[in-house]
Amino acid sequence: MASGVITRKSGAMMATARYLTRRNMTHGGSCCGNHHHPPPFERKKQQSCSRSLLGFWRFNSTKASAVDVYSSDEDVTNTKHHQGLDFPGGHVSYTHSLNFISKSSTQNRVPCYRVLDDNGVVIGGSSSNISGDLECQIQQQPLISQQTALKMYREMVRLQVMDTIFYEAQRQGRLSFYLTSTGEEAISVASAAALSSDDVVMPQYREPGVLLWRGFSLREFADQCFGNKDDYGKGRQMPIHYGSNKLNYFTVSSPLATQIPQAAGVAYALKMEKKDACVVTFFGDGSSSEGDFHAGLNFAAVTESPVVFVCRNNGWAISTNVSEQFRSDGIVVKGQAYGIDSIRVDGNDALAVYNSIRAARQMAVNQGKPVLVEFLTYRVGHHSTSDDSTKYRPMDEIEHWKVTRNPVSRFRKWVEGNGWWNEDEESELRSATRKQLLQAIQAAERTQKPSLKEMFSDVYDETPSNLREQQEQLREIIKRHPKDYPSDIPV
């Protein structure tokens, strides 16, 4: 942690430097929200004329006064100077009562936005009251075409079937590892549907629905899981660590929450490019405990980067229930702490997911700022094939969410209610997908593994001489002792 200890700089520079330090203590943040503070670098002009000859700055005393230390002309006219104080960070009114802001109770939790009820019927009068900043108001019927809705539904079904088949393949010993999105199909698919293909997605690992929406084929999924020579990852990573540059989906990385500050960085780059695109990054409830969550959200707010932070609050981080993960009202309240607009949404309602991501994206792109969306949902499956969640949660709880609160069947009811889908198409889709998957798995399983040189390439942009030497040495050794090495590696 950067401490205040900066010692032994050449003496001449210490005094002149000190008055500049205090600039870092202020920021163009919201104090009372009544007036605009220019961001720190704009203040330079005002600072330079107030430097004292001693090169040393002191704060004005904290009397309740009309003197605003960091005032611009705007501030003096706009600020309501009833009883108030000026501190770094802006003007703040004061109070005589000693009251602590209490944590949320069950009574005053942030409400959850939903469009469809549990039976797939649009809730009467559920026009979304999103702030007037948005261009489009989403009316009583969600603004989604039949074509989009059907594509969404199909991909959610395909995701379900893909998860079932790959999970079984792992259990049969054909894959080393797999993790499912069971119960969270609406989140990844409907979010992707609400984005443009230019929007950069930085996933955690439970969002292959985004890839399905964008056109990743079942064969491409299988190739990565089997780590064969057609895998875009060249067999470098465990299964489910998909990545696709052409689909704007960053390769999955195992350590949790690292994608959060990285997303702010990508968004910063997009902003510099002035692109009509944003970054959308996903993470779970558990990841919100990581330091990177704090750093990423704080930073995105300060740099005003167009990133949508999406939290899949599914109640569980392996066996750690949310009540053991944090004591806040979920993740949505944390956005406000960073100065980020936030919303809580029913993640099992595909239409609510679609509407909220569409709105969040528009805010991020048009206003150049971060947005936080918390999807409440439930992780129906085990954390992964290395987990048996019946050991730490009751079976009937899992069943309840699997059956009664299932996002796919809920959306199905709405789609069928509109006359856009029926039972025959359902079974046709499921059996066709199953067949394609089994074929994909067979083909991927039989495809050759990557060749020896792929072990040594991509460590650097150009393979250095020491790695080329090692590659040659290894080749020689394999030629001389073929019995000691697997026979299916192309040398």
Add this chain to the structure above:
Amino acid sequence: MWGIVGQRVFRHGSSAMSLQGTRPAFLASRSFSSAAKEMTVRDALNSAIDEEMSADPKVFLMGEEVGEYQGAYKITKGLLEKYGPDRVLDTPITEAGFTGIGVGAAYHGLKPIIEFMTFNFSMQAIDHIINSAAKSNYMSAGQISVPIVFRGPNGAAAGVGAQHSQCYASWFASCPGLKVLAPYSSEDARGLMKAAIRDPDPVVFLENELLYGESFPVSAEVLDSSFSLPIGKAKIEREGKDVTITAFSKMVGYALKAAEILSKEGISAEVINLRSIRPLDRATINSSVRKTNRLVTVEEGFPQHGIGAEICASVVEDSFEYLDAAIERIAGADVPMPYAANLERLAVPQVEDIVRAAKRTCYRSSSLAATA
């Protein structure tokens, strides 16, 4: 010769005796009537970063105090004014945050230069450096490249205690996917910084706080904006035939002083400035040892699993039959750095330690009793 005499350590405005007289560090580049130009390491770094930012709009700076404060050690002086707040970002105090953001920006094609106030603080961001920056190109099979530079002071300064004094060269150099550079002179600083910024791979650039104020002669070629040094090539600072001394960063200066002392006693030492820790220039080191048959490795950091250990292994693997004496490793003491000045002096290598080690390899003095 000129380089050794012209050096002085700049502390608190006082300067040691030198032929040029006292001069503030930031006015280094002044030409003399007949001699080469001189430049401090600080100005070398500043000018290199400035020129690369000017040449490529994707290059940008991020770190604590790099902008308005002109840099905690003034390396980035003047850059905020010249390039504006979009390209010189003062960050909140979160190494994990700004390192993560830098890595993300690099993922998307920008070329960030991330400053750590000292590499001791990089520990708070080490996951992003190792698990993201170093490994992403490999894990993504080339889909995600990370053209990022992590820079800042490394190793011991003076009187800053354990949490501000560790050398992280071996930590980063052990990780494939990273490149690790350690400049010594101003020519090194300019050439290697430019190479680092232009390189498509993540580079860890280890500077030294006490070298910032030191002046070195720089030729016209070095001052040219297209100048750069190749990554992975060491420099033979002083040729010799009796013993090879390898060093990097500040210890190069100490090794050169030791070589001067040794020459008066009839031992001709060859001093190698490593410049590049990963990739390590094993070819230059080995061919030097094959010539001199003796080796002393010098580093400031902790001895176990250090740079000297790797050099020893390389020489034993490649040039065993050329060695006429056991290899000597000079390193810092195996303790967290103490603060008291007398203890600190004992905890880092001094010129005398290098001289004695070289003599031991030449059998001019008896070897140390074996220690555990």
